[in-house]
Amino acid sequence: MKRKKILIAAIVAAAITTGGIIYAADHIDTPAVTGQSTDITDLYVFQGQNTANMVFVANTQGLLAPGSTGAAKFDENTVIEFNIDNNGDAVEDLVIQCKYDAASNKMQVYGPVKPSETGTRSKLEGTVTAETTVTPYGGTLATGTGGGLQVFAGPRDDPFFFDLNQFKKILAGTAGNFNNPGTDAFAGTNVMSVVVEVPKSLLGAQTSGTFANKVNVWLEAKKKI
Amino acid sequence: MKTIKLLAFVITAGVFASSCNKSSDAVVTTYYQTQDQMGRPAINTVFNVAATDKDAFNVTPPSAQGAAFQAKFQARLLALYPGYTTNGLGLTAAGFTGVLATDVLTASTTAPTTFYDGTNVLTGRKLDDDVIDVELTLIFGGPNALTGAPMNVGLISDHVNGNDKAFLATFPYVAAPW
Numbered sequence: 001m002k003r004k005k006i007l008i009a010a011i012v013a014a015a016i017t018t019g020g021i022i023y024a025a026d027h028i029d030t031p032a033v034t035g036q037s038t039d040i041t042d043l044y045v046f047q048g049q050n051t052a053n054m055v056f057v058a059n060t061q062g063l064l065a066p067g068s069t070g071a072a073k074f075d076e077n078t079v080i081e082f083n084i085d086n087n088g089d090a091v092e093d094l095v096i097q098c099k100y101d102a103a104s105n106k107m108q109v110y111g112p113v114k115p116s117e118t119g120t121r122s123k124l125e126g127t128v129t130a131e132t133t134v135t136p137y138g139g140t141l142a143t144g145t146g147g148g149l150q151v152f153a154g155p156r157d158d159p160f161f162f163d164l165n166q167f168k169k170i171l172a173g174t175a176g177n178f179n180n181p182g183t184d185a186f187a188g189t190n191v192m193s194v195v196v197e198v199p200k201s202l203l204g205a206q207t208s209g210t211f212a213n214k215v216n217v218w219l220e221a222k223k224k225i
Numbered sequence: 226m227k228t229i230k231l232l233a234f235v236i237t238a239g240v241f242a243s244s245c246n247k248s249s250d251a252v253v254t255t256y257y258q259t260q261d262q263m264g265r266p267a268i269n270t271v272f273n274v275a276a277t278d279k280d281a282f283n284v285t286p287p288s289a290q291g292a293a294f295q296a297k298f299q300a301r302l303l304a305l306y307p308g309y310t311t312n313g314l315g316l317t318a319a320g321f322t323g324v325l326a327t328d329v330l331t332a333s334t335t336a337p338t339t340f341y342d343g344t345n346v347l348t349g350r351k352l353d354d355d356v357i358d359v360e361l362t363l364i365f366g367g368p369n370a371l372t373g374a375p376m377n378v379g380l381i382s383d384h385v386n387g388n389d390k391a392f393l394a395t396f397p398y399v400a401a402p403w
Contacts, residue, residue, distance in 0.1 A: 033283070038260040045330055046338035046351045049395055054334065057352070057399060066403040079257040083287075090287040090327050119286050120259035137402060152397035157390045159352045159399055160266070163383040170380065171305075177379025187389040188403050195397040205334040213336075216329035218264040218287055222257035 037061060037075030038221035041191050042160050043082075045217045048197050056082045056096060056198065058219050059191040062158060069155045069190045070137040074100035074107065077224035080194055081122060084112065086204040088211035092118050094204060095125060098153070098194045106131045106144075107153030107194060112202050122222055130196075148199045156193040158186045259284050264328040266356045271305075271364075272298045272325060282328070291327045298322035305364060306377070312363045313371035314346065321363070343371075352392045352399065358382045 033039040041062035048055045058080045064072050079099050083092035097110040108131040110124050117123075132144030135154030144151045163182035169175035206212050261283050263269065273279045278297065285293055299322040303309055309318050316324065332338065332349035339345050340354035350356060358381065367376035375381050390400035 033261045036260070040261045040263050042266060043263055043330060043350070044352055045332040045349045047349070054332065054349075055396075055398060059399075064402075069402050081257075085287075085329065090290075090329055120284055122257050123254050124257075141397075141401075143396065150396055152399075155402040156397075156399040157388070157402055159388050159392065161355075161385045161388050162267075162357045163385050166383065178383045180382075180384040182384035184385045184389055190402040193397070193399050195399060197396055200334045203334060213334045214331055215334060216264070216287075216331050218262055218329045220259045220262040223260050225256050225258045 033221070037073075037078045038223050040219055040221050041158065043217065043219040044159070045215075050197075052200055053197050054200055054203065054215075056196045056217070057159075058082065058098070058194045059156075059158065059160075060194075060221060061192040062160075062189065063186070064155065064158075064190040064192070066188070066190065072137075072155060072190075072192055074134060074153065074192060076100050076102045079122065079124070079222045079224075081220045081222055082196070083218050083220060084203060085216040086206060086211070086214075088214070088216065090216060095122070096196055096198065097122070097124055098151075098196065099124060100134070100153070101131075104131075105134050107134055107151060109146075109149060109151050109196055112198060112204075120220075120222075121225075122220075148202065150197040152193070152195040154193065155190050158189045158191045160186045162186065262287075262328075264330040265325070265360075266350070267360060268325055268328050271360070272301050272322075274301060287327050287329050291323060293326075295319075295323050295326040298326045302364065308367075308376070309364075311368045313366055313368065313375075314363065315368070316363075353387060355386055357385075 040060055042059040044057035046055050061072055079097050082096040084094040085091055086093045092115060094112040095115045096112050099108050101108050108128045110126055110129060113125045115122060115125055130144055130146030130149040130151045132151040132153055133142040135142045137155045161184045163178060164185035166175060166178050166182060203215055205215055269279055269282050273282050282294060299318050302318050302322055311317055312321055330350055331347050336345050336348045338349035338351050340347060340350050340356045341359045362370045362375065362381045365377040365380040370381065392398055392400055
């Protein structure tokens with residue numbers, strides 16, 4: 001019994017220490033978030049199949065080989081946050097926050113809602129608008145709806161395509177041009193994807209002025225502090 | 226005596242009340258802090274060189290990125306292409322990097338979505354948009370890049386023109402994993 005307790009204490013201590021090192025490495029060392037649940041790979045924002053909607057796609061944890069995709073997980077301590085500026089000042093007027101709940105294995109979506117504070121620190125705002133069970137690797141597609149939103153979360157093919165390796169050679173001065181055809185460095189790899197489809201009417205876009213019918217969007221991955 | 230008792234009661238009640246307040250303060254709000262962020266694709270990858278800059282860019286709010294990074298981005302642009310004058314959008318080095326340094330993805334809520342389709346410029350980003358070719362063209366292609374007379378033809382396309390899986394026409398649009 002005592003031994004078990006000591007073991008647990010040691011594990012907890014180790015976890016805290018490890019967490020501390022990771023945190024420091026994120027801010028001091030490089031590459032900051034590579035391999036972390038907060039490592040964003042891509043953001044997409046486009047009109048939905050229903051053109052009254054906009055689709056927000058957040059991809060994280062890139063370059064997952066098929067063999068390691070089944071083990072990839074969302075992290076309960078990470079908030080994947082779409083920031084939406086609807087007046088052109090690059091400050092978020094609305095946020096859509098996606099947080100994984102491990103107990104229910106669901107991705108829970110908050111917003112779109114005006115955040116109580118802007119910038120790099122956030123808390124979850126309001127209550128869950130929509131949620132979905134995370135689609136398992138190789139499993140049946142699961143989606144959820146609520147508040148006019150539709151939500152998906154789970155492993156997907158990485159939609160990004162780029163001959164990154166040739167670009168690196170060009171930057172390093174060891175190649176002068178791209179090859180034709182090029183080689184997609186992201187072919188055959190997966191990401192952990194969150195997709196939220198939202199009625200445009202919830203985005204607060206202005207109807208007149210220089211920033212009419214526009215939104216500025218950026219994606220943040222935030223870690224529990 | 227009575228007054229003292231009453232006073233004592235008030236003080237006790239006060240202490241109790243304040244300790245109540247303390248315990249309700251102790252219901253801690255959970256906060257989350259930015260570790261990574263992006264707007265347009267590959268901006269941090271291409272325009273920040275130093276690891277410290279890459280990390281700092283990831284945690285600087287977009288509204289503060291221009292002031293902090295535009296000059297560095299301009300130096301980087303001119304290092305990538307010393308012959309840069311303007312690009313296909315008519316932007317000078319200062320103007321172009323001023324746009325890029327504030328790393329947000331502008332999307333239209335009315336126009337068709339495209340990163341660039343020959344008519345619409347930056348009305349969002351679709352899954353199949355060849356964003357890298359657009360960015361390479363705007364960096365290396367020179368002032369006539371979009372009107373059929375690009376410079377640096379070996380650098381304005383990576384010749385990877387699409388994804389390796391077809392996207393879905395319906396939600397969730399992204400393709401099933403490999």
